Amino acid sequence: MTKFLKKDQLNSSWYEIDAKNAVVGRLATIVSKIIRGKNKTTFTPHMDDGDFVVVKNIEHVKFTGKKFQNKKYYKHTGHPGGIKETTPEKLHSNKPGEALKLAVKRMLPGGVLGKKQLTKLKIYSGSDHPHSAQNPKVIDLSKLNSKNLIRN
Numbered sequence: 001m002t003k004f005l006k007k008d009q010l011n012s013s014w015y016e017i018d019a020k021n022a023v024v025g026r027l028a029t030i031v032s033k034i035i036r037g038k039n040k041t042t043f044t045p046h047m048d049d050g051d052f053v054v055v056k057n058i059e060h061v062k063f064t065g066k067k068f069q070n071k072k073y074y075k076h077t078g079h080p081g082g083i084k085e086t087t088p089e090k091l092h093s094n095k096p097g098e099a100l101k102l103a104v105k106r107m108l109p110g111g112v113l114g115k116k117q118l119t120k121l122k123i124y125s126g127s128d129h130p131h132s133a134q135n136p137k138v139i140d141l142s143k144l145n146s147k148n149l150i151r152n
Contacts, residue, residue, distance in 0.1 A: 004044050012120075013051045014136035018127075019100070020060040022141050024088075028103035030144070031055065035117050036108065048113060054122045054131050058097045063088055073102065097123030 015034055019027060033039055037049035063071070072085050088099050104121055108114035122131060 005042050005047065005049060007047075010047070010049055014054065014131065014134040015051055015139050016054045016056065016129075016131075016136035017139045017141065018057050019055050020057045022061055023064055024061055024099055024103055025064075027055070027061065027141070028100060028107060030139075030141070031100070031121060032104050032107035035104065035120050046113070048116050050117055050120055052120045052122065052131075052134070052136075054124070054129050054136055055097070055100065056124050056127050056129055058100060058123050059092075059125045061092075061096075061100065063099075068092075073099075096125050 017027070017031070031053050034053050035050040037043050037051065039051075040049060042049060062068075068088050071088050073087070073091065074083060074085050076083050091098050100123060101118075101121065105114070105118055108117050122129065
């Protein structure tokens with residue numbers, strides 16, 4: 001029999017990831033799994049059981065291949081002919097963390113649950129962040145094996 005957690009049984013941890021020389025897509029998969037709570041044995045699909053993730057040094061993140069110049073992000077203003085496009089290069093110069101945020105957002109479920117889970121992602125340029133009081137556990141991406149994601 002599958003056991004589902006109740007709201008008062010949920011507990012969240014904090015994780016810190018250094019994004020220096022990390023690839024955006026691979027970083028986004030790790031972050032989205034932690035935010036959804038899929039790294040926990042108590043994963044419940046319809047509840048927000050995920051952990052908080054602090055990503056620092058986002059200005060040093062990389063794209064593979066020629067995606068930095070050639071990939072296109074589209075959005076529509078809602079007006080006729082209002083489609084806008086941008087590249088990661090332009091996005092990175094204005095808002096360095098927006099490419100990672102978009103990648104993680106598209107890996108989360110749509111609707112209210114996905115929006116609530118996306119608020120658990122904190123992205124910062126540089127190595128300083130205001131969440132040191134939460135004592136986040138540091139995840140070293142160079143030592144992380146994709147099959148052995150963070151287990152509690």
